Amino acid sequence: MSEAPPELDTEELKQLALQAIQADRTEDAIRLLKEALFRSPERADLRYLLGAMHAQIGLVARGIEEIAEAVALAPGLHPARFQLGLLHFSRGEYEQAESVWAPLHEALAEDDALHLFVLGLERLAREDFDGCLAWLHRGLERSKSENLNADMRRLVGDVEAMQGARAAAGETAPVSAEPAASRRHVLLSRYQQQDEGS
Numbered sequence: 346m347s348e349a350p351p352e353l354d355t356e357e358l359k360q361l362a363l364q365a366i367q368a369d370r371t372e373d374a375i376r377l378l379k380e381a382l383f384r385s386p387e388r389a390d391l392r393y394l395l396g397a398m399h400a401q402i403g404l405v406a407r408g409i410e411e412i413a414e415a416v417a418l419a420p421g422l423h424p425a426r427f428q429l430g431l432l433h434f435s436r437g438e439y440e441q442a443e444s445v446w447a448p449l450h451e452a453l454a455e456d457d458a459l460h461l462f463v464l465g466l467e468r469l470a471r472e473d474f475d476g477c478l479a480w481l482h483r484g485l486e487r488s489k490s491e492n493l494n495a496d497m498r499r500l501v502g503d504v505e506a507m508q509g510a511r512a513a514a515g516e517t518a519p520v521s522a523e524p525a526a527s528r529r530h531v532l533l534s535r536y537q538q539q540d541e542g543s
Contacts, residue, residue, distance in 0.1 A: 355385040362394065374398055389419035393428070400432055408432060416445075423449060427459050431466070439470040458488035462497060474508040 353361070358381035365374035378395040385391065393415035400408030412429040415422060426449060433442035446463045453460040465480030481501050488494050 353380075355381050355388065355391075358384070359391060359394075366394075366398070371398060371402060375402075387418065389415040389422055389425070392418065393422060393425040396425075397428055400428075405432055405436065420448070421452070423453060423459055427463065430463070434466060434470065442470070443467055456483075456487055458484045458490075458493070461487060462493075469504060474504055474511070477504055478508075 358377050362374045362377035362381065365371075365377060375395065375398050378391055378398065382388065382391045382395060392411050396408040396411030396413075396415060398408075399405075399411060409429065409432050412425050412432065415425045416429055419425070426445060430442040430445035433439075433445060446467070449460055449463055461480050461484030465477045465484060468474075468476035468480060478501060481497055481504070485494055485497055485501075488497070
């Protein structure tokens with residue numbers, strides 16, 4: 346009697362999931378991550394990736410819950426903390442986002458790209474467009490991640506557009522719309538800098 350072939354282990358499932366994410370095969374990625382988590386429920390990195398995927402397909406509340414669990418399991422998983430704050434930010438929950446990000450101010454170097462991006466987003470929450478752009482540009486100078494940079498450049502473009510609209514309407518005119526870019530869910534799982542630095 347022939348033996349059944351060995352099953353894929355957790356790390357193999359994770360790598361296949363990452364390939365599926367890169368290829369925009371969202372359903373496959375979610376299935377693979379769920380199977381990997383079933384085998385290794387203590388893995389914060391898997392929970393983070395699954396939460397990011399759920400947020401990407403619009404299940405933001407589920408994504409927040411899963412990424413919060415990942416951060417609780419691994420407080421030093423800085424990309425997950427950044428993503429969790431960004432998801433709160435995307436829902437207009439600015440105080441919650443800043444609370445989530447607060448440990449990054451102490452944990453990361455002053456010139457770390459994620460830290461600089463957080464500073465920019467915090468200025469955006471206060472509609473300080475000049476300050477936001479200054480910090481985002483500094484972050485772009487430091488970041489080695491092309492995927493993160495692409496998202497931050499889109500954010501810069503949106504902020505510049507809002508800045509122009511405000512200038513055209515007069516400095517004291519209120520900004521009626523939330524930042525369009527703040528609704529974007531930056532899928533940090535697309536770049537694997539958590540072990541290499543931002």
